[in-house]
Amino acid sequence: MSVTTAPAWQRVQHQPNWLVRLFDWKPFLVLVCMLPAIGLLTVFLTYPLGLGIWLAFTDSTIGRSGVWVGLENFEYLMEDPLFWSAVFYSVFYTGTATVLKFGLGLWLALLLNNHLPFKSLLRAIILLPWIVPTVLSAIAFWWLYDPQFSILSYVAVDVLHLRDRYFDFLGSAWPARWSLIAANVWRGIPFVAISLLAGLQTISPSLYEAALLDGSSAWQRFRFITFPMLLPILAIVMTFSIIFTFTDFQLVYAITRGGPVNSTHLMATLAFQRGIPGGQLSEGAAIAVSMIPFLVFATLFSYFALARRKWQQGEAND
Amino acid sequence: MSDATVEEARQSATAAPERLAWDSRARRMVVLYLPLACFVIILLFPFYWMAVTAFKPNAELYDYRTYNPFLIHSPTLDHIYKLLFETAYPRWLFTTMTVAVCSTFLSLLSSTLAAYAIQRLRFRGSQYVGLAIYLAYLVPPSILFIPLATMVFQLGLFDSPLALILTYPTFLVPFCTWLLIGYFKSIPYELEECALIDGATRIQILTQITLPLAVPGLISAGIFSFTLSWNEFIYALAFIQSSESKTVPVAILTELVSGDVYQWGALMAGSLLGSLPVAIFYSFFVDYYVSSMTGAVKE
Numbered sequence: 001m002s003v004t005t006a007p008a009w010q011r012v013q014h015q016p017n018w019l020v021r022l023f024d025w026k027p028f029l030v031l032v033c034m035l036p037a038i039g040l041l042t043v044f045l046t047y048p049l050g051l052g053i054w055l056a057f058t059d060s061t062i063g064r065s066g067v068w069v070g071l072e073n074f075e076y077l078m079e080d081p082l083f084w085s086a087v088f089y090s091v092f093y094t095g096t097a098t099v100l101k102f103g104l105g106l107w108l109a110l111l112l113n114n115h116l117p118f119k120s121l122l123r124a125i126i127l128l129p130w131i132v133p134t135v136l137s138a139i140a141f142w143w144l145y146d147p148q149f150s151i152l153s154y155v156a157v158d159v160l161h162l163r164d165r166y167f168d169f170l171g172s173a174w175p176a177r178w179s180l181i182a183a184n185v186w187r188g189i190p191f192v193a194i195s196l197l198a199g200l201q202t203i204s205p206s207l208y209e210a211a212l213l214d215g216s217s218a219w220q221r222f223r224f225i226t227f228p229m230l231l232p233i234l235a236i237v238m239t240f241s242i243i244f245t246f247t248d249f250q251l252v253y254a255i256t257r258g259g260p261v262n263s264t265h266l267m268a269t270l271a272f273q274r275g276i277p278g279g280q281l282s283e284g285a286a287i288a289v290s291m292i293p294f295l296v297f298a299t300l301f302s303y304f305a306l307a308r309r310k311w312q313q314g315e316a317n318d
Numbered sequence: 319m320s321d322a323t324v325e326e327a328r329q330s331a332t333a334a335p336e337r338l339a340w341d342s343r344a345r346r347m348v349v350l351y352l353p354l355a356c357f358v359i360i361l362l363f364p365f366y367w368m369a370v371t372a373f374k375p376n377a378e379l380y381d382y383r384t385y386n387p388f389l390i391h392s393p394t395l396d397h398i399y400k401l402l403f404e405t406a407y408p409r410w411l412f413t414t415m416t417v418a419v420c421s422t423f424l425s426l427l428s429s430t431l432a433a434y435a436i437q438r439l440r441f442r443g444s445q446y447v448g449l450a451i452y453l454a455y456l457v458p459p460s461i462l463f464i465p466l467a468t469m470v471f472q473l474g475l476f477d478s479p480l481a482l483i484l485t486y487p488t489f490l491v492p493f494c495t496w497l498l499i500g501y502f503k504s505i506p507y508e509l510e511e512c513a514l515i516d517g518a519t520r521i522q523i524l525t526q527i528t529l530p531l532a533v534p535g536l537i538s539a540g541i542f543s544f545t546l547s548w549n550e551f552i553y554a555l556a557f558i559q560s561s562e563s564k565t566v567p568v569a570i571l572t573e574l575v576s577g578d579v580y581q582w583g584a585l586m587a588g589s590l591l592g593s594l595p596v597a598i599f600y601s602f603f604v605d606y607y608v609s610s611m612t613g614a615v616k617e
Contacts, residue, residue: 024519026439033435034447036428037491041454044466045488049457051465060468104357111354122358124604129361131600133549135567136589140364143371143582151367154382190361239456247458250551254571268460268552275464276556288461299456 055285062279073286083287086265089177090294093266094246097184101241102234104185105192110226112193113200123194130190138254141183145169145255173263176256180264183251192237199233200226235301242298247291267291365593371586372397379583397583398591405573406562407588413479414548414565415595420483422543425490426536432491433498434524438510448499455492462488463556470557481557482565486547493546494539501535502528538606541599548596566592 022028056073060066077083108126116122129137144152146169153166169179203226211221249268252258258265258273265273267287275284371379373393378385385391401407435441436448466485467476475481505528513523529536554565561573570588574581 020519020521023521026441026520029520030435030439030441033431033439037432037451037495038447040424040428040484040487040491041451044469044485045454045457045462048462048465048469051469052461055465055468062471107353108357111350111357114350116350116354120605122354124601125358126361127600127604128365128597131545131596132365132593133551133567133596135549135551135571136592137364139570139585139589140368143580143586144364144367146582149380149382149582151382151387154387158382186361186364189357243456243458247460249460250567253551253555271460271464272552272556276467281464281468285464288464291461295456295458295461299453 052285053289055282056289058282060281062276062281066282069282073282074290076283077286077290082262082265082270085262086267086270086287087290089264090246090267090291092177093181093184093248094242097181097188097245098238098242100181100185101188101192101245102238105189106196106230108189108193109196109200110222112197123197127190127194129187130194134187134250135254137187138183138251141179141186141251142170142255145179147171170256170260172260176260176264180252180255183255184245184248187251188241188245192241195233195237196230199230203229239298239301242301243295246294246298368586368590368593371582372590374583376583397581397587401584401587401591405584406569407566407591409562410564410566410569411591411595413563414567414592417479417482417486417554417565418544418547421486421490421547422540424483425487425494425543426540428487429491429494429498429539430529430532430536433495433502434528436495437499437502438507438528439520448495451492451495455489455496457488459489459550459552463552466553467556476557477559477563479558479563482547482550482554485553485557486550489550490543490546494543497539497542498532498535501532505531534606537603541603541606544599545596 023032055066057068057070058066059069059072112119112122112126144150145167147166150167150169152169156162157164157166168175170176207225207229208221211225216224246266247268248266249272252264252266252269253272256264258269267290271284271287273284274280274287278284370388370390373395374390375392375394375396378391432451436444436451470476470481470485473481475484509527509531510523513527518526549567550565551567554568555572558564558568561569564573566588570585570592574585574588
């Protein structure tokens with residue numbers, strides 16, 4: 001029966017028009033799909049990156065496109081103590097803040113990895129400092145660091161009687177530097193903790209069971225199971241953290257604007273100060289370009305740290 | 319493992335009481351709840367202080383001795399009233415909202431298409447394009463703002479929100495693409511193969527099969543983009559000059575901070591109001607947010 005009906009069945013597929021066929025042609029479709037993203041990134045990311053490097057070798061100011069002056073900007077910066085102080089503080093700020101962020105963040109992640117009531121609410125609360133606009137929380141820190149009305153000073157002096165003078169958080173160089181680092185650590189802990197928590201949850205519990213049967217101590221379980229298994233994620237999160245701490249701008253600009261006496265300038269804030277309000281575009285660009293080697297170093301660090309994945313998965317012999 | 323000998327050596331030393339002690343309540347209190355409470359208090363205290371300051375009258379604000387600074391004796395809406403009706407705050411909020419929504423839409427559109435092409439169409443060299451987009455995320459705005467400022471000036475976009483709408487995708491697109499590639503990867507390819515065999519065109523597959531399945535991924539990419547563009551500061555500071563087209567973070571810092579006496583009440587009220595939209599937005603989608611953030615890290 002089916003044999004007789006089969007020829008009678010007509011294929012009613014109508015031929016799609018040329019536009020539909022064009023969009024079904026893979027090379028064209030790939031082109032159309034990639035065009036917006038690649039276009040945006042080329043025009044507003046790759047080109048400015050090149051332009052920035054070019055600007056660093058010219059003497060342009062706002063409103064005047066400069067001419068090529070070679071390494072003059074960099075030679076000038078080499079002799080500028082303010083530049084070196086910014087480089088020093090950028091490195092110090094990044095190093096200290098990263099160590100503190102990861103130490104405390106790992107601790108918080110380990111705490112959160114326990115069986116807790118209201119776990120998801122707790123995670124939501126902990127992420128808040130990361131969600132809220134940095135500048136706005138920086139203003140809150142500015143208020144906390146107020147020389148006269150700081151609540152921290154009030155608690156330390158008038159409630160706990162720990163000291164007899166109010167803290168001078170932002171008035172002199174080193175206290176201001178540490179205060180900024182504290183604000184940065186406060187903001188960075190949630191991201192580190194939540195990312196590492198995700199890493200912790202991927203570690204198979206059977207490893208811990210096996211270690212417990214072998215009679216390991218809590219420290220040994222951390223040192224020989226948790227830490228090595230966490231290393232790949234730790235490397236990625238750390239790269240991001242280092243890059244975005246090193247190029248930080250908002251916190252410093254909002255709280256101290258580089259003061260007191262330019263002691264808390266990061267390279268980014270110095271570049272902004274010279275480039276936009278100061279009008280010396282080329283000098284600002286030169287400072288910004290000087291950040292690139294540090295960033296490349298951080299990225300390579302991540303790449304090689306990631307390469308350690310191999311032995312962790314047992315692909316190479318240990 | 320090379321440390322097997324160490325563990326063997328310790329094996330005899332491990333005592334059973336230790337394991338029992340681990341579960342004891344007091345110990346759990348000290349090693350778990352106490353530090354956790356400290357963390358939560360420290361992480362939340364600035365927000366608490368922000369809120370308390372925003373609703374305190376000025377007399378209480380600067381007098382810690384008569385009033386307990388941690389409580390509000392006579393709450394007032396003065397600061398918020400002043401902010402909403404005597405400054406251009408609503409205007410700033412509106413500008414920020416417009417910029418955030420437009421740039422989120424723009425970057426979602428382009429990154430969805432790009433992620434689909436990279437993950438599903440699999441043209442030659444798609445991995446390298448994916449890698450390049452990932453690397454683009456590692457280029458921080460602090461390096462780009464000076465050349466971008468000159469470009470914005472030459473394009474005649476200086477002082478216009480359009481400049482921000484066009485430049486924010488530079489950090490949104492890489493992140494969203496990366497997130498969505500991961501998400502598309504989790505959708506079974508067989509579904510698309512079935513549709514191809516049934517004679518669907520690629521566009522039909524994208525709009526009727528892949529996108530509906532990718533909605534959670536799109537939502538989290540959208541939340542990320544929205545919060546990131548709401549929080550953006552350096553471009554908005556460099557490209558916008560006139561008071562009325564500033565975004566909230568920039569305007570609070572440059573317009574409300576005037577003279578030597580800071581209006582802390584108004585500043586804190588402004589910060590609180592500026593944080594609320596993001597916080598509310600985020601609280602609705604917090605699970606998407608956490609899972610995609612951790613998922614993106616795991617990739």
